Amino acid sequence: LIRCRNNYETLQALQGNSPVAIPAPYDLGHFGDLRYFAESKLPGVEPTGERKWAWKTDMITAQAFRYLLQLHTATAQKVILDGILFESLVGASLAHLMRYCKGTDKAIVSNIEVLLKERLMGKTMVLVRTHGDFKRTNLLVQESGEVVGLIDWDLSRGKGFPLMDLLWYLSYEVYLNQGIPFYQAIV
Numbered sequence: 001l002i003r004c005r006n007n008y009e010t011l012q013a014l015q016g017n018s019p020v021a022i023p024a025p026y027d028l029g030h031f032g033d034l035r036y037f038a039e040s041k042l043p044g045v046e047p048t049g050e051r052k053w054a055w056k057t058d059m060i061t062a063q064a065f066r067y068l069l070q071l072h073t074a075t076a077q078k079v080i081l082d083g084i085l086f087e088s089l090v091g092a093s094l095a096h097l098m099r100y101c102k103g104t105d106k107a108i109v110s111n112i113e114v115l116l117k118e119r120l121m122g123k124t125m126v127l128v129r130t131h132g133d134f135k136r137t138n139l140l141v142q143e144s145g146e147v148v149g150l151i152d153w154d155l156s157r158g159k160g161f162p163l164m165d166l167l168w169y170l171s172y173e174v175y176l177n178q179g180i181p182f183y184q185a186i187v
């Protein structure tokens with residue numbers, strides 16, 4: 001329910017204010033105890049990583065990054081990173097990632113958190129609205145390879161590090177190309 005509400009609220013906040021093509025929420029309702037919303041349909045299909053899209057991957061990635069840059073530029077804001085903001089932006093995400101890690105990956109993630117805290121606390125940062133699940137399967141692409149929109153905004157955040165969306169996209173590509181577990185691609 002939280003993810004559904006976040007998706008709906010994010011689309012409402014971005015509607016008409018984003019240079020990125022996004023679906024518009026047009027209905028919110030209840031079905032028993034469940035809450036749902038319907039999105040307007042954007043044209044295109046999701047490139048799933050199947051071989052038929054392989055020749056278009058670089059073109060799709062370049063367009064996706066242009067969309068991402070537009071979104072981040074339009075929503076950029078300067079803040080001073082304090083302990084509460086650090087925990088919400090970094091600590092909670094790394095704790096979630098830690099649940100998937102095994103062996104030496106746990107030590108790496110712990111070291112990353114310590115390093116980030118040392119380097120970032122008290123500094124002025126530029127934060128942006130992040131997609132939160134930015135990967136090729138959340139892009140809508142025409143058969144020609146043209147990216148026409150972004151979907152699946154339920155993990156979006158109003159304030160986040162711009163590099164997180166980039167990390168997520170590149171990690172997914174490593175996961176697809178190397179066949180390793182997704183959490184290892186992120187690490």
